Amino acid sequence: MPGSELRQLQSDGTRLPSFYSPRPEPPETPHNDADIEQADFSISGGNPASASDGDNAEDASPAQPATPLTQPPPASLLSPAFTPPSTPGTATPSAAGPAIPAEPRGIPVDSSIPTGGCGTKHPRLLERLPQVECIVRARIPTTTGAEMFLHLYKNDVDNKEHLAIVFGGNIRSKSLDAVREGETEMDRLVRGAYTGRLYPGRTTSGFPALGPPLVRIHSECYTGETVWSARCDCGEQLDEAARLMSLPGNKAGGIIIYLRQEGRGIGLGEKLKAYNLQDLGSDTVEANLLLRHPADARSYGLATAMLLDLGQKEIRLLTNNPDKIRAVEGPHREIVVKERVAMVPLSWKGKGGFRAPEVEGYLKTKIEKMGHMLDLGSLPS
């Protein structure tokens, strides 16, 4: 199916497979601060594939930059050697171009001070960061029309295949790109260690620094992401993170670090036991404790190491979880979270989503017992 037809189909929400997370409704006029965030989050009507600019467009996307081929590059990009003296120093301001949708609003974070916006808890951090290596990367066109590059990692602390889902072609893995002894050009192509090509509108020879990317550190949730569970909002969060990272205004790209720590690190079997305890009346924290697990058994050292491998030292983190902010920064603040972008459930914002007593209990426990930075007051009655 041609991309335009697919996107047309995608914009018609009624024709999406029923088990996909509900797409947000068209944007509404913001009314208050919380709504500003909604408004910024709601620009999904645009062509998500157009987010594939920069080197992403080079790599594989058929989408071309909006600049027509006949149009010269902007004056400021021309070397003086090629610029006639009569060329005005400042170009005539062009008419306002097409409105670029704003990126989601972030809240500044400084974890080095107690009032820095990430709670008061101090999660235990690993003393050293794990070693990680990206084994293979491949382009994945998605059902929304956006495109991402899936990076598969191995590491020296477990045997799991942790993943980085990368939006935007200027984010590269150092370990993937490193030349391996004896490999052929075909070997490099097959493991995805290729770079892009020139395209109209490209202005830099290397990969331009476009600011901190949007990052989501996501823990595997088979129930919420694959079998449509309404006990948690994990599937919705994964979809929403991908949507935000694909917005045309999100020039800095995005990374979802997908960690295989199912059930907050206790594994699927134990999580299912916890669900049975929840049906018997426990909340999510009590259920874990009754099974003799910590409330949260996860760690984030792998995420830190993978982000460093992907060349990131400063990020904007999509989360409500204060532990994640401190933990991803690493034992020596190898990474700095510059901003936190809240993940407000879509149904709380009146933007679709779903409601169920189970997910509401899950979110309430996160807020009341785990210090999540969500306002329970905005839960619709």
Ligand SMILES: Nc1nc2c(ncn2[C@@H]2O[C@H](COP(=O)(O)OP(=O)(O)OP(=O)(O)O)[C@@H](O)[C@H]2O)c(=O)[nH]1
């Ligand atoms: N043990 C346990 N794990 C759960 C339960 N519900 C969801 N999970 C797991 O919780 C994890 C989801 O956490 P994340 O999506 O990273 O969210 P978070 O750390 O709570 O914080 P945010 O970044 O704000 O979303 C996944 O591994 C799920 O499998 C539950 O009831 N019990």
